[in-house]
Amino acid sequence: MSKITDIKKGLKDLIDPTTNLAFHEYKAIKHVGIDEETNTVMFVIEVKEKTADVMKKLTRDIAKIVKVDMGYSGIKIDFVEGKKENLHAKTLLIASGKGGVGKSTVTANLAYALMRLGKRVAIIDADVYGANMPKILKATDHVLMGNKDGKLYPFQKDNIQMVSTEYLVEKNRALMLRGPMLNKVLKLFFEDTLWVGEIDYFLVDLPPGTGDVMMDMKDFCHDPKMVLVTTPQENAAHIAIKAGYAAKSLGQELIGVVENMSYYEVNNEQHFIFGQGGGKKVADELLVELLAKLPIVPSDNSIYAESDIAGIIYLNLANKILKLTK
Ligand SMILES: Nc1ncnc2c1ncn2[C@@H]1O[C@H](COP(=O)(O)OP(=O)(O)O)[C@@H](O)[C@H]1O
Ligand SMILES: [Mg+2]
Known part of the structure:
Protein backbone atom coordinates (compact mmCIF):
# COMPACT_ATOMS: atom_id res chain seq x y z
CA MET A 1 0.00 0.00 0.00
CA SER A 2 1.27 3.48 -0.75
CA LYS A 3 2.26 5.81 2.05
CA ILE A 4 -0.56 8.19 1.13
CA THR A 5 -3.17 5.42 1.35
CA ASP A 6 -1.71 4.40 4.71
CA ILE A 7 -2.03 7.92 6.03
CA LYS A 8 -5.62 8.29 4.77
CA LYS A 9 -6.51 4.97 6.35
CA GLY A 10 -4.93 5.99 9.63
CA LEU A 11 -7.13 9.09 9.83
CA LYS A 12 -10.41 7.66 8.56
CA ASP A 13 -12.10 7.43 11.96
CA LEU A 14 -11.28 10.94 13.13
CA ILE A 15 -14.41 12.96 13.80
CA ASP A 16 -15.37 16.50 12.79
CA PRO A 17 -16.67 17.71 16.18
CA THR A 18 -19.25 20.04 14.56
CA THR A 19 -21.16 17.30 12.74
CA ASN A 20 -19.96 14.20 14.58
CA LEU A 21 -19.23 12.64 11.20
CA ALA A 22 -16.10 10.53 10.69
CA PHE A 23 -13.57 11.61 8.04
CA HIS A 24 -14.38 8.63 5.80
CA GLU A 25 -18.12 9.39 6.02
CA TYR A 26 -17.86 12.83 4.47
CA LYS A 27 -14.55 12.49 2.59
CA ALA A 28 -12.81 15.04 4.79
CA ILE A 29 -9.33 14.50 3.38
CA LYS A 30 -9.18 16.58 0.21
CA HIS A 31 -5.44 16.19 -0.34
CA VAL A 32 -2.39 14.47 1.16
CA GLY A 33 1.20 15.08 0.07
CA ILE A 34 4.56 14.10 1.52
CA ASP A 35 7.66 16.29 1.45
CA GLU A 36 10.30 13.55 1.48
CA GLU A 37 13.15 15.96 2.26
CA THR A 38 11.70 17.17 5.53
CA ASN A 39 9.61 14.06 6.16
CA THR A 40 6.57 16.32 6.53
CA VAL A 41 2.98 15.40 5.61
CA MET A 42 0.80 18.14 4.11
CA PHE A 43 -2.98 18.01 4.25
CA VAL A 44 -6.03 19.79 2.99
CA ILE A 45 -8.85 18.84 5.38
CA GLU A 46 -12.50 19.85 5.06
CA VAL A 47 -14.41 20.75 8.20
CA LYS A 48 -17.93 22.08 8.54
CA GLU A 49 -16.97 25.02 10.73
CA LYS A 50 -13.42 26.32 10.79
CA THR A 51 -13.26 27.46 14.40
CA ALA A 52 -10.09 27.67 16.50
CA ASP A 53 -11.33 24.84 18.73
CA VAL A 54 -12.06 22.52 15.82
CA MET A 55 -8.67 23.19 14.17
CA LYS A 56 -6.80 22.77 17.44
CA LYS A 57 -8.48 19.47 18.26
CA LEU A 58 -8.03 17.98 14.80
CA THR A 59 -4.42 19.16 14.55
CA ARG A 60 -3.71 17.38 17.81
CA ASP A 61 -5.53 14.20 16.69
CA ILE A 62 -3.75 14.16 13.34
CA ALA A 63 -0.33 14.85 14.88
CA LYS A 64 -0.78 11.96 17.25
CA ILE A 65 -1.45 9.51 14.45
CA VAL A 66 0.93 10.86 11.81
CA LYS A 67 3.87 11.85 13.98
CA VAL A 68 3.68 9.62 17.06
CA ASP A 69 2.21 6.44 15.53
CA MET A 70 3.54 6.66 11.97
CA GLY A 71 6.86 8.37 12.64
CA TYR A 72 6.72 11.41 10.34
CA SER A 73 8.67 14.48 11.49
CA GLY A 74 6.06 17.14 10.85
CA ILE A 75 2.58 17.97 9.60
CA LYS A 76 1.14 20.98 7.83
CA ILE A 77 -2.65 21.30 7.56
CA ASP A 78 -4.81 23.65 5.52
CA PHE A 79 -8.36 23.57 6.83
CA VAL A 80 -11.14 24.41 4.37
CA GLU A 81 -14.81 24.90 5.17
CA GLY A 82 -17.44 22.61 3.67
CA LYS A 83 -20.92 23.56 2.54
CA LYS A 84 -22.61 25.66 5.19
CA GLU A 85 -26.24 25.01 4.34
CA ASN A 86 -28.57 23.00 6.48
CA LEU A 87 -26.01 22.10 9.04
CA HIS A 88 -28.69 21.76 11.67
CA ALA A 89 -31.52 20.35 9.54
N1 LIG B 1 -57.67 10.85 6.63
C1 LIG B 1 -58.10 10.69 5.38
N2 LIG B 1 -59.42 10.82 5.09
C2 LIG B 1 -59.89 10.63 3.84
N3 LIG B 1 -59.10 10.32 2.79
C3 LIG B 1 -57.78 10.18 3.02
C4 LIG B 1 -57.22 10.37 4.30
N4 LIG B 1 -55.87 10.17 4.21
C5 LIG B 1 -55.62 9.88 2.93
N5 LIG B 1 -56.75 9.88 2.20
C6 LIG B 1 -56.89 9.58 0.77
O1 LIG B 1 -56.47 8.24 0.55
C7 LIG B 1 -55.73 8.11 -0.66
C8 LIG B 1 -54.32 7.57 -0.36
O2 LIG B 1 -53.60 8.53 0.39
P1 LIG B 1 -52.07 8.80 0.11
O3 LIG B 1 -51.65 9.86 1.07
O4 LIG B 1 -51.80 9.04 -1.31
O5 LIG B 1 -51.48 7.38 0.58
P2 LIG B 1 -50.02 6.73 0.39
O6 LIG B 1 -49.06 7.84 0.20
O7 LIG B 1 -49.83 5.97 1.66
O8 LIG B 1 -50.12 5.82 -0.78
C9 LIG B 1 -55.72 9.49 -1.27
O9 LIG B 1 -56.75 9.58 -2.21
C10 LIG B 1 -55.99 10.42 -0.11
O10 LIG B 1 -56.60 11.62 -0.48
MG1 LIG C 1 -47.90 8.28 -1.48
Whole structure:
Protein backbone atom coordinates (compact mmCIF):
# COMPACT_ATOMS: atom_id res chain seq x y z
CA MET A 1 0.00 0.00 0.00
CA SER A 2 1.27 3.48 -0.75
CA LYS A 3 2.26 5.81 2.05
CA ILE A 4 -0.56 8.19 1.13
CA THR A 5 -3.17 5.42 1.35
CA ASP A 6 -1.71 4.40 4.71
CA ILE A 7 -2.03 7.92 6.03
CA LYS A 8 -5.62 8.29 4.77
CA LYS A 9 -6.51 4.97 6.35
CA GLY A 10 -4.93 5.99 9.63
CA LEU A 11 -7.13 9.09 9.83
CA LYS A 12 -10.41 7.66 8.56
CA ASP A 13 -12.10 7.43 11.96
CA LEU A 14 -11.28 10.94 13.13
CA ILE A 15 -14.41 12.96 13.80
CA ASP A 16 -15.37 16.50 12.79
CA PRO A 17 -16.67 17.71 16.18
CA THR A 18 -19.25 20.04 14.56
CA THR A 19 -21.16 17.30 12.74
CA ASN A 20 -19.96 14.20 14.58
CA LEU A 21 -19.23 12.64 11.20
CA ALA A 22 -16.10 10.53 10.69
CA PHE A 23 -13.57 11.61 8.04
CA HIS A 24 -14.38 8.63 5.80
CA GLU A 25 -18.12 9.39 6.02
CA TYR A 26 -17.86 12.83 4.47
CA LYS A 27 -14.55 12.49 2.59
CA ALA A 28 -12.81 15.04 4.79
CA ILE A 29 -9.33 14.50 3.38
CA LYS A 30 -9.18 16.58 0.21
CA HIS A 31 -5.44 16.19 -0.34
CA VAL A 32 -2.39 14.47 1.16
CA GLY A 33 1.20 15.08 0.07
CA ILE A 34 4.56 14.10 1.52
CA ASP A 35 7.66 16.29 1.45
CA GLU A 36 10.30 13.55 1.48
CA GLU A 37 13.15 15.96 2.26
CA THR A 38 11.70 17.17 5.53
CA ASN A 39 9.61 14.06 6.16
CA THR A 40 6.57 16.32 6.53
CA VAL A 41 2.98 15.40 5.61
CA MET A 42 0.80 18.14 4.11
CA PHE A 43 -2.98 18.01 4.25
CA VAL A 44 -6.03 19.79 2.99
CA ILE A 45 -8.85 18.84 5.38
CA GLU A 46 -12.50 19.85 5.06
CA VAL A 47 -14.41 20.75 8.20
CA LYS A 48 -17.93 22.08 8.54
CA GLU A 49 -16.97 25.02 10.73
CA LYS A 50 -13.42 26.32 10.79
CA THR A 51 -13.26 27.46 14.40
CA ALA A 52 -10.09 27.67 16.50
CA ASP A 53 -11.33 24.84 18.73
CA VAL A 54 -12.06 22.52 15.82
CA MET A 55 -8.67 23.19 14.17
CA LYS A 56 -6.80 22.77 17.44
CA LYS A 57 -8.48 19.47 18.26
CA LEU A 58 -8.03 17.98 14.80
CA THR A 59 -4.42 19.16 14.55
CA ARG A 60 -3.71 17.38 17.81
CA ASP A 61 -5.53 14.20 16.69
CA ILE A 62 -3.75 14.16 13.34
CA ALA A 63 -0.33 14.85 14.88
CA LYS A 64 -0.78 11.96 17.25
CA ILE A 65 -1.45 9.51 14.45
CA VAL A 66 0.93 10.86 11.81
CA LYS A 67 3.87 11.85 13.98
CA VAL A 68 3.68 9.62 17.06
CA ASP A 69 2.21 6.44 15.53
CA MET A 70 3.54 6.66 11.97
CA GLY A 71 6.86 8.37 12.64
CA TYR A 72 6.72 11.41 10.34
CA SER A 73 8.67 14.48 11.49
CA GLY A 74 6.06 17.14 10.85
CA ILE A 75 2.58 17.97 9.60
CA LYS A 76 1.14 20.98 7.83
CA ILE A 77 -2.65 21.30 7.56
CA ASP A 78 -4.81 23.65 5.52
CA PHE A 79 -8.36 23.57 6.83
CA VAL A 80 -11.14 24.41 4.37
CA GLU A 81 -14.81 24.90 5.17
CA GLY A 82 -17.44 22.61 3.67
CA LYS A 83 -20.92 23.56 2.54
CA LYS A 84 -22.61 25.66 5.19
CA GLU A 85 -26.24 25.01 4.34
CA ASN A 86 -28.57 23.00 6.48
CA LEU A 87 -26.01 22.10 9.04
CA HIS A 88 -28.69 21.76 11.67
CA ALA A 89 -31.52 20.35 9.54
CA LYS A 90 -33.32 17.28 10.82
CA THR A 91 -34.64 14.53 8.59
CA LEU A 92 -37.96 12.78 9.14
CA LEU A 93 -38.66 9.69 7.10
CA ILE A 94 -42.36 9.03 6.62
CA ALA A 95 -42.81 5.31 6.06
CA SER A 96 -45.60 2.75 5.89
CA GLY A 97 -46.00 -0.96 5.41
CA LYS A 98 -48.43 -0.76 2.54
CA GLY A 99 -49.45 1.91 0.06
CA GLY A 100 -52.68 3.87 0.20
CA VAL A 101 -52.69 4.34 3.97
CA GLY A 102 -52.13 8.09 3.67
CA LYS A 103 -48.37 8.37 3.92
CA SER A 104 -48.17 11.24 1.43
CA THR A 105 -51.21 13.00 2.93
CA VAL A 106 -49.57 12.80 6.34
CA THR A 107 -46.22 14.02 4.96
CA ALA A 108 -47.81 17.06 3.33
CA ASN A 109 -50.02 17.99 6.27
CA LEU A 110 -47.19 17.50 8.74
CA ALA A 111 -45.09 19.80 6.56
CA TYR A 112 -47.81 22.46 6.78
CA ALA A 113 -48.19 22.01 10.53
CA LEU A 114 -44.42 22.37 11.08
CA MET A 115 -44.44 25.44 8.84
CA ARG A 116 -47.34 26.91 10.88
CA LEU A 117 -45.18 26.41 13.97
CA GLY A 118 -42.46 28.50 12.36
CA LYS A 119 -40.22 25.78 10.95
CA ARG A 120 -38.66 25.90 7.51
CA VAL A 121 -39.65 22.69 5.77
CA ALA A 122 -38.64 20.85 2.61
CA ILE A 123 -40.36 17.75 1.26
CA ILE A 124 -38.46 15.13 -0.67
CA ASP A 125 -40.95 12.92 -2.48
CA ALA A 126 -38.89 9.77 -2.80
CA ASP A 127 -41.79 7.40 -3.41
CA VAL A 128 -40.28 6.35 -6.70
CA TYR A 129 -43.16 4.07 -7.59
CA GLY A 130 -46.12 6.18 -6.53
CA ALA A 131 -44.97 9.77 -6.20
CA ASN A 132 -48.00 12.01 -5.67
CA MET A 133 -46.71 15.01 -3.75
CA PRO A 134 -47.14 17.32 -6.78
CA LYS A 135 -50.82 16.36 -6.87
CA ILE A 136 -51.32 16.96 -3.14
CA LEU A 137 -49.61 20.36 -3.33
CA LYS A 138 -51.46 21.16 -6.57
CA ALA A 139 -48.19 21.48 -8.41
CA THR A 140 -48.57 18.96 -11.20
CA ASP A 141 -48.03 21.59 -13.90
CA HIS A 142 -44.78 22.70 -12.37
CA VAL A 143 -41.65 21.95 -14.37
CA LEU A 144 -38.57 21.26 -12.32
CA MET A 145 -35.67 23.32 -13.61
CA GLY A 146 -31.97 22.85 -13.19
CA ASN A 147 -29.04 25.20 -13.69
CA LYS A 148 -26.06 24.68 -15.96
CA ASP A 149 -24.18 22.84 -13.23
CA GLY A 150 -26.95 20.28 -12.97
CA LYS A 151 -28.31 21.66 -9.71
CA LEU A 152 -32.06 21.51 -9.19
CA TYR A 153 -34.40 24.34 -8.19
CA PRO A 154 -37.10 23.08 -5.81
CA PHE A 155 -40.82 23.84 -6.19
CA GLN A 156 -41.92 26.43 -3.61
CA LYS A 157 -45.36 27.19 -2.19
CA ASP A 158 -46.58 28.57 1.14
CA ASN A 159 -42.99 28.65 2.36
CA ILE A 160 -42.61 24.92 1.79
CA GLN A 161 -40.12 23.59 -0.74
CA MET A 162 -40.46 20.30 -2.56
CA VAL A 163 -38.84 18.02 -5.10
CA SER A 164 -40.44 14.87 -6.46
CA THR A 165 -39.49 11.91 -8.60
CA GLU A 166 -42.76 12.65 -10.42
CA TYR A 167 -40.99 15.57 -12.12
CA LEU A 168 -38.28 13.34 -13.54
CA VAL A 169 -40.55 11.35 -15.82
CA GLU A 170 -42.95 12.10 -18.62
CA LYS A 171 -46.59 12.50 -17.63
CA ASN A 172 -48.37 9.22 -16.93
CA ARG A 173 -45.17 7.24 -16.97
CA ALA A 174 -43.90 5.37 -13.95
CA LEU A 175 -40.35 5.73 -12.82
CA MET A 176 -38.57 2.41 -12.62
CA LEU A 177 -35.32 2.68 -10.84
CA ARG A 178 -33.12 0.39 -8.88
CA GLY A 179 -29.67 0.31 -7.40
CA PRO A 180 -27.20 2.88 -8.70
CA MET A 181 -29.75 4.90 -10.70
CA LEU A 182 -31.97 5.25 -7.69
CA ASN A 183 -29.00 6.34 -5.63
CA LYS A 184 -28.25 9.02 -8.26
CA VAL A 185 -31.78 10.42 -8.02
CA LEU A 186 -31.58 10.54 -4.25
CA LYS A 187 -28.22 12.30 -4.53
CA LEU A 188 -29.82 14.88 -6.82
CA PHE A 189 -32.51 15.58 -4.23
CA PHE A 190 -30.35 15.51 -1.13
CA GLU A 191 -27.10 17.03 -2.34
CA ASP A 192 -27.71 18.83 -5.61
CA THR A 193 -30.90 20.73 -4.90
CA LEU A 194 -30.64 24.48 -4.38
CA TRP A 195 -32.86 24.71 -1.30
CA VAL A 196 -33.65 28.31 -0.58
CA GLY A 197 -32.36 29.49 2.79
CA GLU A 198 -31.87 27.30 5.82
CA ILE A 199 -34.08 24.24 6.25
CA ASP A 200 -35.10 23.01 9.70
CA TYR A 201 -36.86 19.80 8.64
CA PHE A 202 -36.56 17.59 5.59
CA LEU A 203 -39.61 15.33 5.28
CA VAL A 204 -38.98 12.32 3.10
CA ASP A 205 -42.02 10.53 1.66
CA LEU A 206 -40.66 6.99 1.31
CA PRO A 207 -42.08 4.25 -0.92
CA PRO A 208 -44.22 1.78 1.03
CA GLY A 209 -42.49 -1.19 2.60
CA THR A 210 -38.77 -1.57 2.87
CA GLY A 211 -36.68 -1.26 -0.20
CA ASP A 212 -33.69 0.32 -1.81
CA VAL A 213 -34.69 3.88 -0.89
CA MET A 214 -34.79 3.11 2.81
CA MET A 215 -31.49 1.31 2.58
CA ASP A 216 -29.86 4.20 0.70
CA MET A 217 -30.96 6.83 3.24
CA LYS A 218 -27.80 6.36 5.27
CA ASP A 219 -25.78 7.74 2.33
CA PHE A 220 -27.60 11.05 2.42
CA CYS A 221 -28.79 12.00 5.86
CA HIS A 222 -27.27 11.84 9.24
CA ASP A 223 -29.39 10.37 12.02
CA PRO A 224 -32.82 10.41 10.33
CA LYS A 225 -35.89 9.74 12.47
CA MET A 226 -38.78 7.66 11.20
CA VAL A 227 -42.53 8.03 11.60
CA LEU A 228 -44.64 5.04 10.59
CA VAL A 229 -48.13 5.54 9.15
CA THR A 230 -50.82 2.88 9.32
CA THR A 231 -54.62 2.60 9.23
CA PRO A 232 -56.60 0.86 12.01
CA GLN A 233 -56.98 -2.22 9.83
CA GLU A 234 -55.44 -5.47 10.93
CA ASN A 235 -53.62 -6.17 7.65
CA ALA A 236 -52.18 -2.64 7.38
CA ALA A 237 -50.95 -2.85 10.97
CA HIS A 238 -49.43 -6.28 10.40
CA ILE A 239 -47.39 -5.03 7.43
CA ALA A 240 -46.47 -1.80 9.22
CA ILE A 241 -44.97 -3.83 12.08
CA LYS A 242 -42.81 -5.71 9.58
CA ALA A 243 -41.65 -2.45 8.00
CA GLY A 244 -40.89 -1.07 11.45
CA TYR A 245 -38.72 -4.04 12.35
CA ALA A 246 -36.92 -3.83 9.00
CA ALA A 247 -36.22 -0.13 9.58
CA LYS A 248 -34.89 -0.85 13.05
CA SER A 249 -32.62 -3.55 11.68
CA LEU A 250 -31.19 -0.92 9.31
CA GLY A 251 -30.40 1.18 12.35
CA GLN A 252 -33.14 3.72 11.71
CA GLU A 253 -34.69 5.23 14.78
CA LEU A 254 -38.47 5.01 14.89
CA ILE A 255 -39.96 7.87 16.91
CA GLY A 256 -43.64 7.03 16.65
CA VAL A 257 -46.72 5.82 14.81
CA VAL A 258 -49.53 7.80 13.17
CA GLU A 259 -52.89 6.11 12.68
CA ASN A 260 -54.68 7.58 9.68
CA MET A 261 -58.35 7.10 8.74
CA SER A 262 -59.06 6.19 12.36
CA TYR A 263 -62.70 7.20 12.49
CA TYR A 264 -65.45 9.13 10.77
CA GLU A 265 -67.15 11.72 12.93
CA VAL A 266 -70.81 12.78 12.57
CA ASN A 267 -72.68 14.78 15.21
CA ASN A 268 -69.85 14.34 17.68
CA GLU A 269 -70.06 10.59 17.31
CA GLN A 270 -67.12 8.56 16.04
CA HIS A 271 -67.68 5.68 13.63
CA PHE A 272 -64.83 3.22 13.30
CA ILE A 273 -65.29 2.32 9.68
CA PHE A 274 -61.94 0.53 9.32
CA GLY A 275 -62.01 -1.11 12.74
CA GLN A 276 -59.97 -0.09 15.73
CA GLY A 277 -56.60 -0.57 17.33
CA GLY A 278 -54.18 -0.93 14.41
CA GLY A 279 -52.09 2.10 15.33
CA LYS A 280 -51.84 1.16 18.99
CA LYS A 281 -50.89 -2.39 18.10
CA VAL A 282 -48.05 -1.19 15.86
CA ALA A 283 -46.83 1.31 18.48
CA ASP A 284 -46.93 -1.23 21.32
CA GLU A 285 -45.17 -3.90 19.30
CA LEU A 286 -42.39 -1.51 18.24
CA LEU A 287 -42.17 0.13 21.69
CA VAL A 288 -42.93 3.67 20.52
CA GLU A 289 -45.72 6.16 21.07
CA LEU A 290 -48.92 6.37 19.03
CA LEU A 291 -48.50 10.04 18.15
CA ALA A 292 -51.84 10.82 16.51
CA LYS A 293 -55.14 9.38 15.33
CA LEU A 294 -56.48 11.18 12.28
CA PRO A 295 -60.11 11.21 11.21
CA ILE A 296 -61.44 10.23 7.82
CA VAL A 297 -62.11 13.52 6.05
CA PRO A 298 -63.63 13.10 2.62
CA SER A 299 -62.44 16.15 0.77
CA ASP A 300 -60.84 17.22 -2.45
CA ASN A 301 -58.45 19.44 -0.61
CA SER A 302 -55.80 17.23 0.94
CA ILE A 303 -54.23 20.07 2.95
CA TYR A 304 -56.33 20.81 6.01
CA ALA A 305 -56.75 24.37 7.24
CA GLU A 306 -55.14 25.25 10.54
CA SER A 307 -58.55 25.55 12.20
CA ASP A 308 -60.00 22.25 10.89
CA ILE A 309 -60.29 19.41 13.38
CA ALA A 310 -57.69 17.50 11.35
CA GLY A 311 -55.55 20.64 11.11
CA ILE A 312 -55.49 20.91 14.90
CA ILE A 313 -54.56 17.25 15.29
CA TYR A 314 -51.70 17.81 12.84
CA LEU A 315 -50.49 20.77 14.91
CA ASN A 316 -50.44 18.54 18.01
CA LEU A 317 -48.57 15.90 16.04
CA ALA A 318 -46.03 18.47 14.84
CA ASN A 319 -45.51 19.70 18.40
CA LYS A 320 -44.86 16.16 19.61
CA ILE A 321 -42.41 15.60 16.78
CA LEU A 322 -40.56 18.83 17.62
CA LYS A 323 -40.11 17.55 21.16
CA LEU A 324 -39.00 14.10 20.02
CA THR A 325 -36.42 15.51 17.62
CA LYS A 326 -34.97 18.28 19.79
N1 LIG B 1 -57.67 10.85 6.63
C1 LIG B 1 -58.10 10.69 5.38
N2 LIG B 1 -59.42 10.82 5.09
C2 LIG B 1 -59.89 10.63 3.84
N3 LIG B 1 -59.10 10.32 2.79
C3 LIG B 1 -57.78 10.18 3.02
C4 LIG B 1 -57.22 10.37 4.30
N4 LIG B 1 -55.87 10.17 4.21
C5 LIG B 1 -55.62 9.88 2.93
N5 LIG B 1 -56.75 9.88 2.20
C6 LIG B 1 -56.89 9.58 0.77
O1 LIG B 1 -56.47 8.24 0.55
C7 LIG B 1 -55.73 8.11 -0.66
C8 LIG B 1 -54.32 7.57 -0.36
O2 LIG B 1 -53.60 8.53 0.39
P1 LIG B 1 -52.07 8.80 0.11
O3 LIG B 1 -51.65 9.86 1.07
O4 LIG B 1 -51.80 9.04 -1.31
O5 LIG B 1 -51.48 7.38 0.58
P2 LIG B 1 -50.02 6.73 0.39
O6 LIG B 1 -49.06 7.84 0.20
O7 LIG B 1 -49.83 5.97 1.66
O8 LIG B 1 -50.12 5.82 -0.78
C9 LIG B 1 -55.72 9.49 -1.27
O9 LIG B 1 -56.75 9.58 -2.21
C10 LIG B 1 -55.99 10.42 -0.11
O10 LIG B 1 -56.60 11.62 -0.48
MG1 LIG C 1 -47.90 8.28 -1.48
